Amino acid sequence: MCLVVIKKCYETSSTGLGLKRVSRVIDCSIGDVEVFSVPNVRHLAENVARSVFGDLPGELVFESSESVGYTHTLHKFRILVKHSKYVGVRVVVRGKRAIRVLFTIPGDVNIRPRCRIAVYTPRLDFFRGDVARTTSVDQQPRGQVYIDLPVVYAILGVPRVDLSKWTLHIEGLVEKPVELTLPDLYELGVERVRIDFHCVTGWSVRDLEFTGVPVEGVVRLVRPLNSVKWVYVESLDRYSTIIPYEEFTARGVLIAVEMNGKPLDTLHGYPARLVVPHLYGWKSAKWISRLVFTDNYRDGYWEALGYHPRGRVDLEERFKAN
Numbered sequence: 001m002c003l004v005v006i007k008k009c010y011e012t013s014s015t016g017l018g019l020k021r022v023s024r025v026i027d028c029s030i031g032d033v034e035v036f037s038v039p040n041v042r043h044l045a046e047n048v049a050r051s052v053f054g055d056l057p058g059e060l061v062f063e064s065s066e067s068v069g070y071t072h073t074l075h076k077f078r079i080l081v082k083h084s085k086y087v088g089v090r091v092v093v094r095g096k097r098a099i100r101v102l103f104t105i106p107g108d109v110n111i112r113p114r115c116r117i118a119v120y121t122p123r124l125d126f127f128r129g130d131v132a133r134t135t136s137v138d139q140q141p142r143g144q145v146y147i148d149l150p151v152v153y154a155i156l157g158v159p160r161v162d163l164s165k166w167t168l169h170i171e172g173l174v175e176k177p178v179e180l181t182l183p184d185l186y187e188l189g190v191e192r193v194r195i196d197f198h199c200v201t202g203w204s205v206r207d208l209e210f211t212g213v214p215v216e217g218v219v220r221l222v223r224p225l226n227s228v229k230w231v232y233v234e235s236l237d238r239y240s241t242i243i244p245y246e247e248f249t250a251r252g253v254l255i256a257v258e259m260n261g262k263p264l265d266t267l268h269g270y271p272a273r274l275v276v277p278h279l280y281g282w283k284s285a286k287w288i289s290r291l292v293f294t295d296n297y298r299d300g301y302w303e304a305l306g307y308h309p310r311g312r313v314d315l316e317e318r319f320k321a322n
């Protein structure tokens with residue numbers, strides 16, 4: 001148990017984390033470490049922390065554990081630094097094996113990794129063959145429990161929206177970048193869909209109705225270049241996420257402007273949000289302000305905290321695997 005093999009350390013980042021006073025995230029993938037209890041996991045976290053940072057600035061204490069689906073558990077700890085500052089520690093456990101340890105470091109805490117930092121690049125076999133043909137996920141997905149209503153999340157707070165100033169920028173590697181108002185979106189033609197929605201934490205909701213612009217309409221308008229591999233999404237609250245281009249253009253993906261026949265309410269993303277039914281809910285960014293077509297992977301908010309670059313529900317892609 002004491003022998004920890006750190007396979008790779010990545011530095012990951014998202015602008016949104018700045019609002020949480022985090023300036024660096026160090027994400028270590030570790031080889032096959034079996035853990036049986038929280039004290040076990042704490043010991044492991046401490047070992048990894050020492051090999052990454054050397055001497056620790058304070059004690060490493062337990063904060064909480066939560067299950068993520070049936071397969072994963074996220075254990076949170078803190079390395080206490082004086083004056084109530086701390087470095088956050090997240091250990092991702094799949095089954096009985098710890099697979100990654102992440103450290104969230106505030107700007108005013110002086111602690112530096114001594115290990116070599118690699119650049120995280122998702123495996124490119126994503127782009128070979130197993131692209132979803134449909135956004136509907138049949139039956140009850142593994143590790144999900146159905147509840148009646150979606151839980152509202154606003155990890156960076158609910159932004160104030162002034163519709164007279166709001167536009168959606170669609171840009172990057174495209175022939176014709178555009179900036180769209182809400183009436184512009186309606187003019188592109190909206191469609192109504194009924195979908196099941198799946199949050200990575202394990203809840204799902206059946207039969208939500210959304211109205212919005214199918215992504216095909218947007219793609220026809222801006223004409224992405226052949227080199228595009230990802231769509232990076234930014235929101236007014238500085239939330240962000242990233243979606244493989246193939247999944248973004250799957251049938252049924254919407255830039256939604258209505259839910260249950262009424263404009264989205266403030267909490268659900270007014271004036272516009274993404275609805276990507278076949279990917280876990282964190283990819284369905286609310287209060288969107290910018291879509292950037294790109295050939296480069298880059299973490300969004302949750303991806304920077306270890307969550308999967310793609311997040312397919314049918315494949316249970318909850319956390320990064322390499």
Ligand SMILES: Nc1nc2c(c(=O)[nH]1)N[C@H]1C(S)=C(S)[C@@H](COP(=O)(O)O)O[C@H]1N2
Binds near residue numbers: 154156285
């Ligand atoms: N801007 C923004 N978009 C977001 C989130 C968020 O915190 N901020 N949470 C995500 C997560 S984790 C989920 S499950 C869904 C939840 O959608 P709802 O709040 O409409 O139920 O929104 C996603 N989009």
Ligand SMILES: [Mo]
Binds near residue numbers: 153
């Ligand atoms: Mo979620």
